[in-house]
Amino acid sequence: MSAYCGQYHDELIANASYIGTPGKGILAADESTGTIGKRLASINVENVEENRRALRELLFCTPGALQYLSGAILFEETLYQKTANGKPFVEVLKEGGVLPGIKVDKGTIELAGTNGETTTQGHDDLGKRCKKYYEAGARFAKWRAVLKIGPNEPSQLSINANADGLARYAIICQENGLVPIVEPEILVDGPHDIKKCADVTERVLAACYKALNDHHVLLEGTLLKPNMVTPGSESAKVAPEVIAEHTVRALQRTVPAAVPAIVFLSGGQSEEEATLNLNAMNKLKGKKPWSLSFSFGRALQQSTLKAWAGKEGNIDKARTAFLARCKANSEATLGTYKGDAAGGEGVSESLHVKDYKY
Amino acid sequence: MSAFVGKYADELIRTAKYIATPGKGILAADESTGTIGKRLSSINVENTEPNRQALRELLFTTFDALPSISGVILFEETLYQKTSAGKPFVDVLADNKVIPGIKVDKGIVELAGTNGETTTQGFDSLGARCQQYYKAGARFAKWRAVLKIGPTEPSELAIQQNAQGLARYAIICQENGLVPIVEPEILTDGNHDIKKCAAVTETVLAAVYKALNDHHVLLEGTLLKPNMVTPGSDSPKVAPAVVAEYTVGALRRTVPPAVPGIVFLSGGQSEEDATLNLNAMNKLGVLKPWTLSFSFGRALQQSTIKKWSGKKENVPSAQAAFLARCKANSEATLGKYAGCAADAAASESLYVKDYKY
DSSP states (O other): OOSOOSTTHHHHHHHHHHHTOTTOEEEEEOOOHHHHHHHHHHTTOOOOHHHHHHHHHHHHTOTTTGGGEEEEEEOHHHHTOBOTTSOBHHHHHHHTTOEEEEEOOOOEEEOTTSSSOEEEOOOTTHHHHHHHHHHTTOOEEEEEEEEOOBTTBSOHHHHHHHHHHHHHHHHHHHHTTOEEEEEEEEOOOSSOOHHHHHHHHHHHHHHHHHHHHHTTOOGGGOEEOOOOOOOOTTSOOOOHHHHHHHHHHHHHTTOOTTOOEEEEOOTTOOHHHHHHHHHHHHHOOSOOOSEEEEEESHHHHHHHHHHHTTOGGGHHHHHHHHHHHHHHHHHHHHTOOOSTTTTSTTTTOOOOOTTOOO | OOSOOSTTHHHHHHHHHHHTOTTOEEEEEOOOHHHHHHHHHHTTOOOOHHHHHHHHHHHHTOGGGGGGEEEEEEOHHHHTOBOTTSOBHHHHHHHTTOEEEEEOOOOEEEOTTSSSOEEEOOOTTHHHHHHHHHHTTOOEEEEEEEEOOBTTBSOHHHHHHHHHHHHHHHHHHHHTTOEEEEEEEEOOOSSOOHHHHHHHHHHHHHHHHHHHHHTTOOGGGOEEOOOOOOOOTTSOOOOHHHHHHHHHHHHHTTSOTTOOEEEEOOTTOOHHHHHHHHHHHHHOOSOOSSEEEEEESHHHHHHHHHHHTTOGGGHHHHHHHHHHHHHHHHHHHTTOOOSOOOOTGGGSOOOOTTOOO
16 A cells, blocks of 8 residues: 555545645644743743743734634643633634644654764654544644754764654554644754755655655645755855745655645744745745645744733733734745734844754 | 756756647657567568668658657667658757657666566666767657566565666766656556555655655656556556546655656557546646656557558558647647547557567
């Protein structure tokens, strides 16, 4: 058999397709407890469950924001949390037409004998956990593989191990009703130019799609979450049109048309950069048989977090910032963003942290 | 470096794109001397150079047919032949905007330890030969890899060897200015159903595109020549719409959008079946980021050869038959074929068990 044909076949295809609806994208709100702690620390907020819950309520209950979202990735804790009024977050999202998703990996660990390269863990009992998450209302999952560019990186071992890990995760998700988002992130760290990033991205994506085929993954029921193709963090920046050209070309060379949507990660880009780059891609003429959208974490939440600063009195201000970014990115998926959200506070601030650990 | 960007990169991209022009397709006239001999003997014509030359002249001077043809694959002998008036075939083709191509493989050899599976040879001095062919006017090449479906076939060895072979051939072509047609033919022989053919086709194509990526092949400067996805030859036939659905589905799962065109082989299909299937694919309302066209040998020439029977006085009616098939397939690439070019010969199955080229 070539591709998965089990009980969830039609549902996976419908959900993946829905997430790729033009004008919509994904809010990546799946920061682990440790990671969200860093965000909260940056605004002097204590990393306790109530604060984590309050932040997510701020986001999910922003009036008018959910129409711009097709999915929200959650951390396990959040999947079971509720609003202050006692309404489960998954219900809030579903009522707003937003599919709940769940981060299912358990972080990266180093590959012995490499120069700090990693693979991702989380396969043990993954099927059982997916089943549970499906019962709790999740309909898609996310698993982050990480690669880096260096003189000898990414190594063939790293490429193979991460591609295989992604494929194994993907089929287990599909067997249990969750659309797998396939995320092979190539970190932006380094002095390399955009051509190098394009080269590595093409090789990594080719390996991913070969592995997905080997594992009988139903491509029509998956999403891809890649890095955009950009110069390294220590290299000179280039215009959004250049990023768009290199990114779309890399995808044309590697991503089969059966994949309904590509939802970019923002890496360390500022909110505004990420939006401008996505917009440029959607304005580009050329063959794009998949929709191009966003799955942003920092690039949707940064200015919102700053505006909130943990204070209830700032909620409206914070929600205004969040709505502005959601709307801007929605327009970017249609190639109609005019840059009018550029005035927000902190939107042009780089979010790059060297050797970023989630 | 990810993909080849040598001196021929722009030309390769332009040539591949031209060959993939909607409304046009490829005439596969690259039968080796041995194979064309079988065709000629089926109409009681001796396999001599003048007869081989006469057949190809008949085809290439059907001038009204040439607007439907973007490229012709030639055998080496034909690349250097002329019309009876002394005009080189490559010039006749160029005058009519038909790009000459050249078969560069040297046939298949068995893989020891398998159940009759094969790999394709032809690498020795391939670069030098491509350079020579480029000088003679060729601008694309073709290399046929063959796989089969069986209880344990295709084996991982057969898939890997053929995928690697195609990728190595492809990059050597690009280094020397020829657009490589990548042809991983999965034979129809067998009693398997269409789902099995689809599964095997997807597995094989995934391996092929991984190998092309490994070898830094510039996909925008290639074409794919796959089998259509059909039931096995010993299984009941299905409607063209079903062939279309499975074929396009398999290609959407494996062929990157960077590939400009897919030019199907006809395998053992009758002329009419091949055209109807191609037409159905182009009518399918699903997103297809490459053009879908033809690279037909038997399915363009069968009734033409029969009408000719080696006799000069039959040339006009033979050319009329050829024109009819060319037009029909041109329409099929646009999804506009109305099915009226059929006569008895056109509906005749061209299937030969365990076909050897």
